[in-house]
Amino acid sequence: MSDPYEVLGVSPSASDEEIKNAYRTLAKKYHPDHYANSPLADVAAEKMKEINEAYDTIVKERKGRRAGNAGPYTAGQTDYGRYSAPSEYADVRNLIYSGRNADAEQILDGVPTENRDAEWHYLKGTVLYRRGWLEEAYQDFSRACQIEPGNAEYRAALNQISQQRSGMYGGYNPYGTSSDRWSGCDICSTLCAADACCSCLGGGRMC
C-alpha cells in the first residue's frame, strides 16, 4: 500500500489536527454526494476508500494519543436510488447501476409513449445525465416530478441538477452574492480584455 501520509498530502511530521483537516477536505471532495449519478462514482468511491484507509492507518499508528473523533465518512451510502420498493423497471435500474447505460436506454426507448410514467422519466433522466446530456436529463427529471410531486427520489435528482445549474457547484451565478472574487472594478476587466488582445499575436505575455 502507498504511503498514507502521501495519500492525504501531508508530511509525516504533521500534527493530528493538520491530518484531520487534510482528511476532512479530501473526504468532502470525494464524497459520494458529489458523484451521485455520475459515471465516475466508482472511481470516486475507490478514492474515498483509499483516503479512509490512509486515515485509519495513521490514527492507528499514532495510537496512545487521542486522534479526535472524526470518524471516517462512509463511502457506503452510494445506494442512491437503489431502493427496496418493488419497481417495474428493476432490470433497467440494475443495468444503470452496473454501468450499462446503452442497454438501459434501449429498454427504456422500447416503452411506448403512452406508458411512460414518472419512473420512466426519472430513469431516462438518469441515463441521459450519466451520458452528459444534462439539458434533456433536466427536462426528464422535471417531468417525473410533475407527474409524481411527492416522490423524494425524483425530487432529489431534480434538486441536484437545479443546484448545479444555478452555479452552486462551479460556474458563474449572475445573481450571486457569494462571488466577491468577481466584484473587481470595470477598469480592471477592461484592461484584462485589452491585454488579451495584445497577446494573441505577440509573445503571449498577458502583461
Place this chain on the structure above:
Amino acid sequence: MFGYIRPQKSELLVREFEEYNGIYCALCRSLGREYGPFARLALNYDCTFYALLLFALSSGGQPGFSKGRCVVNPLKKCFFCRERNNSLSSAAALTIILAYYKVCDDVADSGFFRSLFARFSLLFLHHAHKKADTRYPKLEKAVSKAMRKQQTVEIGNSPGVDLCAEPTAGMMAELFADAAGPEKSGTPAAQVLRETGYCLGRWTYLIDAADDLPKDIRRKSFNPFAVKFQLDEKSPPEALKQARYYANSVLNGTLSQLDAAADLLELGCFEPAIRNIIFLGLPMMQRQRLFRKENGNVRSL
C-alpha cells in the same frame, strides 16, 4: 471556438504563470519549426491547455525552461520551455488540424469577399494539415469525425442543445482519453480523462455558441440557442437576455460535472495551472463573455 480555455492570472503564482507562458511560447516555436512561420498565427490558448495536459500526464517530470527572444516580437525577452517532445508536437498538430477545419468552415459559411482571407490561409493550411495528418492520424480522425457529425446535426430538424454539443464533446473525450497513452486505455485514469474531456468539449461548444449568438442571428447562421428560443433579427433584447441566462445555467451544470471529474485527475507537473484553468478560468470566461455588457445592474437585480 478558440480562446475560451484560459487561466485566471491573478490567482496563479508568478512562477506558475511564467511556466504557463513558457508552454505557450514553446508551442508557438514548435508550430514555427514544424509547420513554417505562418503556422504561428494558428496558436491559441485551447491547444496550450492540451499541451499542458499532455505534459502533466507524461512521466517526464517538470520540463526545463530557458530564456530567449520572442520571434514575433524580437524586442521582448521570453521564458520558454526548451523541451522538444511529443507533447508539444502533438499539441502543434492539433492546433493545425483545428485551424484547418475552422478555416474550411469559414470559407463555406461566408460570402466571397468576407472569405478572402480564409481562402488565402487555406492555401497554406492545406499543406500543413496534410503533414499533421501523416504524423498524428488519430488526432485528425477524431477531429474530422466530429466535423462531419456536426454538419449532420445542424441540418437536422431543430436539434436540442445536448445533441448539438455532442460532436465537440465526443471529440474532446476521445482526445483526452488518448492523452493518457495506449497503456492506460480502459483504466479508471482514462475514464476520468474521458469524462473531463467530454465536459470540457461540451462547455467549449456551448460558450462559443452563447458568445456568438447575436452575430449568428445577424448572419442567419446556425446557433443551438437561437433554435431553442426561436430568435431572429426581430426578437426583443429581453429574449436575447433570457437565452443568455439560460445558456449560463447550462454552462454551470456542465462545469459542475467537469469539476467533479477534474477532482479525480492525477496530474504530474503544471497541476496548479491546470486546476486554475478549470476551477477559476472557465467561470471567469463565462462571466466575461456572457455578462460583460451588463454592468452593475446585473447584481442589483
